Amino acid sequence: MTEGATQPVLRATLEDVARAAGVSLATVDRVVNRREGVRAKTVARVEAAVAKLGYRADVAAARLARGQTFRFAFVLPTGSNSFMTNLSEQVARTAGWLAGHRGFIDIHHVDVFDPDVLAGALENLSPAYQGVAVIALDHPRVRAAIDELVARGVAVVTLVSDAPSSSRVHYVGIDNPAAGRTAATLMGRFLAGREGTVAVIAGSLSLRDHTERQFGFHQILSSEYANLSALPVIEGRDDSDRTRDLTAALLARHADLRGIYCCGAGNRGIADALEASGRAREVVWITHELTEHTRRFLVRGTLDAVINQDAGHEARSAARVLLAHCSGEPISPDQERIRIDIFLRDNLP
Known part of the structure; x- marks a missing residue:
């Protein structure tokens, strides 16, 4: 390497943290994953090493090591609505990104204008799903179906149209x-x-x-x-x-x-x-x-x-929120906020 060349920045590993803290890899794993059984002084030493090295957990790698995967259902409208067609295409694109994070998407098209049809579709979803994103009708039957999913431990995100009095975990859409x-x-x-x-x-x-x-x-x-x-x-x-x-x-x-x-x-x-x-x-x-x-x-x-409203942003946001919720990770509210755009003939992208 020539003089003055920049050294490549390598991501710190758990092994690096263990060496810096002078403890075993198993101890670092317990501290990083907030498990009990480690003395307070040792926890402080490990946390100091984490901060010094800038260690960040590779969540996808951890899921891979545990053999953990998630499957999500996106319940979208039938019909020829151009925006919803675009949203469906964006969800399909997002599925490629999500697969790299050990998450998988199935798209279900139903008549969201009919509360009985929509509620029935939610009630009959496979128990294999850990998360659901749905264009929601704010209707008692639909709210009840969402509440039943959440009571079974399924994370539900409403997409584009909300049902705020339901137990859904997040709404992805504009104000x-x-x-x-x-x-x-x-x-x-x-x-x-x-x-x-x-x-x-x-x-x-x-x-x-x-x-x-x-x-x-x-x-x-x-x-x-x-x-x-x-x-x-x-x-x-x-x-x-x-x-x-x-x-x-x-x-x-x-x-x-x-x-x-x-x-x-x-x-x-x-x-x-x-x-x-x-x-x-x-x-x-x-x-x-x-x-x-x-x-x-x-x-x-x-x-x-x-x-x-940006359909691509909404599809990615719904997937990120479901993945974060199922993984126990925080979300960034600013990243998931969907903005309102105004387009005239003069500022078309």
């Missing part, structure tokens, strides 16, 4: 009331004092994320934009054919319709109806999730803004 408030502020500013009505289209008010978004939206629209009045929420079940018909009826019925806020999916149907009406440039439309379709509508000018 949905804040997302709705953001959409209302954008709507009010885009319309710049124009008077009229605004339509709100949800997928289902049984999904907590849709309910919380429309709540946040109404909260700001009613308190800060007196020139605009929100029409009663309608449910499109995230189906493009259904949202096309609903949007066409809204446009025909309300000549003063100034804006549409879609807090779910079914965006292809909304775009079709707006463009067929000839009012696409006149009605401000704000929706959720940047997909290949909403990207195209933004570029075309039919859509004005997208409130987005």
Whole structure:
């Protein structure tokens, strides 16, 4: 090695800690794993050596040595929702990373809009699963199914849509009331004092994320934009054919319709109806999730803004949280916080 070259930094091992502390490898293992039977003075010596050497446990290697593996179920929606398709693809990609950590993912697609179907799917999951990530309906039957899983020792993470009064261990998703408030502020500013009505289209008010978004939206629209009045929420079940018909009826019925806020999916149907009406440039439309379709509508000018959550971040976060919970490891709240992104035509990635 030439003079001045940097020495490679080697990761400290348990053997290094044992040598530095002047104790046996078995003693170091007991201290590091917080097992009893070691004198306080020896514990202090080992901990000092750990700090000095910067020793960090290789959790994956430890699981491998113990022959320990984890299997997780991701329960995702059926249908052609582009965001959910993207989320499913991201979960499949995350499965490759997780396998290196001795964790394995199975994806189950069910109708999450039907509480009996979703609850039944959770109730009938194999006992081989140590963790479950689910797009949750905030419904008594679904909450009961989550609680039963947790009571059996299965870690449950809610993904995208929460069931906060259940026993789930963590929610992975954006702050949905804040997302709705953001959409209302954008709507009010885009319309710049124009008077009229605004339509709100949800997928289902049984999904907590849709309910919380429309709540946040109404909260700001009613308190800060007196020139605009929100029409009663309608449910499109995230189906493009259904949202096309609903949007066409809204446009025909309300000549003063100034804006549409879609807090779910079914965006292809909304775009079709707006463009067929000839009012696409006149009605401000704000929706959720940047997909290949909403990207195209933004570029075309039919859509004005997208409130987005990163599906890849959510898939990885759910896997990390489940793995950490099953391994007894801490999570980093900042790393697992899902941020709200706002995309216009001008800042598309």
